[in-house]
Amino acid sequence: MTTQITHVAKPSGRWGIIDGVSVWSQVVGQPAAVAELQAAAERAAGVRFSDELDDGAAGPGAGMTHSWLFTGPPGSGRSVAARAFAAALQCPHQGCGECSACHTVMAGTHADVREIVPEGLSIKVDEVRTTIDIAARRPTTARWQIVIVEDADRLTEQASNALLKSVEEPAERTVFLLCCPSEHPDDISVTIRSRCRIVRLRSPAPEAIAAVLVERDGIPEADATWAASVCGGHIGRARRLARVPEAREERDAVLALPRALRSPADAFAASDAMVGAAETEAAALAASRDEAEREELAVSLGAGGTGKGTAQAQRSARAAEKDLEKKQKSRLTRTKRDALDRALVDLAGYYRDVLVRGVGASVTSTHPDRATEIGNAARDNTPESSLRRLEAILACRDALAANVKPEIAIDALVTALRAG
Numbered sequence: 001m002t003t004q005i006t007h008v009a010k011p012s013g014r015w016g017i018i019d020g021v022s023v024w025s026q027v028v029g030q031p032a033a034v035a036e037l038q039a040a041a042e043r044a045a046g047v048r049f050s051d052e053l054d055d056g057a058a059g060p061g062a063g064m065t066h067s068w069l070f071t072g073p074p075g076s077g078r079s080v081a082a083r084a085f086a087a088a089l090q091c092p093h094q095g096c097g098e099c100s101a102c103h104t105v106m107a108g109t110h111a112d113v114r115e116i117v118p119e120g121l122s123i124k125v126d127e128v129r130t131t132i133d134i135a136a137r138r139p140t141t142a143r144w145q146i147v148i149v150e151d152a153d154r155l156t157e158q159a160s161n162a163l164l165k166s167v168e169e170p171a172e173r174t175v176f177l178l179c180c181p182s183e184h185p186d187d188i189s190v191t192i193r194s195r196c197r198i199v200r201l202r203s204p205a206p207e208a209i210a211a212v213l214v215e216r217d218g219i220p221e222a223d224a225t226w227a228a229s230v231c232g233g234h235i236g237r238a239r240r241l242a243r244v245p246e247a248r249e250e251r252d253a254v255l256a257l258p259r260a261l262r263s264p265a266d267a268f269a270a271s272d273a274m275v276g277a278a279e280t281e282a283a284a285l286a287a288s289r290d291e292a293e294r295e296e297l298a299v300s301l302g303a304g305g306t307g308k309g310t311a312q313a314q315r316s317a318r319a320a321e322k323d324l325e326k327k328q329k330s331r332l333t334r335t336k337r338d339a340l341d342r343a344l345v346d347l348a349g350y351y352r353d354v355l356v357r358g359v360g361a362s363v364t365s366t367h368p369d370r371a372t373e374i375g376n377a378a379r380d381n382t383p384e385s386s387l388r389r390l391e392a393i394l395a396c397r398d399a400l401a402a403n404v405k406p407e408i409a410i411d412a413l414v415t416a417l418r419a420g
């Protein structure tokens with residue numbers, strides 16, 4: 001596998017930067033948000049703290065917003081925008097892209113920028129507490145102590161409450177950058193939201209995505225243009241589609257389902273293939289990370305001691321291994337579910353295209369490379385049946401989110417899709 005930078009599997013979002021290019025160039029197709037964040041970073045550079053206040057100056061930390069909420073659809077680059085902003089806050093030149101602050105923040109190794117990234121289905125309260133304790137301290141070298149919470153919509157209620165306390169009364173140099181799909185109460189608690197300044201990202205335009213694939217990733221223009229046109233505004237997905245043959249095969253498998261519906265045997269074979277592809281993808285992504293983590297743990301436990309206290313050490317080693325296994329299992333479940341969800345989004349895009357074609361609306365299509373097939377389907381099906389199929393797909397996503405077994409949810413979906 002040549003790349004795995006997708007929303008599903010990014011290894012906690014390590015992007016790195018191109019030398020000499022401002023950190024903002026990483027934030028693709030978001031001119032309004034970038035302008036807002038640049039201005040905020042400039043202003044933050046002028047903020048004075050209690051230990052450096054002159055007489056008559058405003059209160060310590062005045063003029064700084066301590067909690068930010070980055071919202072936008074998956075793949076719009078929420079966490080990249082948050083990281084670029086963090087770099088701009090720590091950089092002496094507000095995000096030059098050249099200094100060590102910029103490099104380390106973007107690489108995820110800056111001492112005063114902490115990230116909470118959910119690896120399982122949720123972010124647990126312990127994870128949040130540990131980070132919050134550190135976040136309350138003074139930064140070691142930089143101006144700010146920054147906490148980035150990726151996928152804040154996965155905070156458990158307890159974790160959310162723990163976070164709320166710090167967000168309500170932040171230390172003077174602490175900044176929270178939360179990322180989630182929307183500001184809807186399903187995604188973020190109303191009380192946390194009300195404490196945050198909101199930065200709204202949109203799905204970047206295909207042209208902006210294609211340009212970044214060509215310029216940053218060196219992908220040939222034709223591949224980049226195609227991938228950008230079918231990725232649904234998801235940059236990581238576009239990159240994967242352009243580079244990884246398996247990703248294209250998975251997409252083909254999903255889009256084969258509508259054609260297969262005519263025969264029950266074909267339909268269930270196609271849905272099995274779809275579930276199978278999601279599982280294979282998730283397993284492949286998990287395997288490489290799991291192995292590395294086991295090795296790391298073995299090293300940190302110092303495998304194979306024989307001296308006094310060995311029995312005790314072995315007991316705690318076994319406990320640590322159990323913990324790791326549990327974490328990895330939970331992450332695999334999440335990766336599988338995310339992969340399947342993405343397949344369903346592709347499928348929904350197909351029926352949405354059929355629907356808009358059927359009613360003659362002129363909007364950008366989700367799968368422009370399937371225009372002929374979609375045109376035929378629009379001719380052969382009523383808009384009402386396309387709508388019912390779309391609803392069935394949404395119901396399937398809800399079922400998966402509510403922990404229904406994938407095989408059962410997908411079988412129910414196929415039955416509904418066949419009924420039309």
Ligand SMILES: [Zn+2]
Nearest residue numbers: 091096099102
């Ligand atoms: Zn810099």
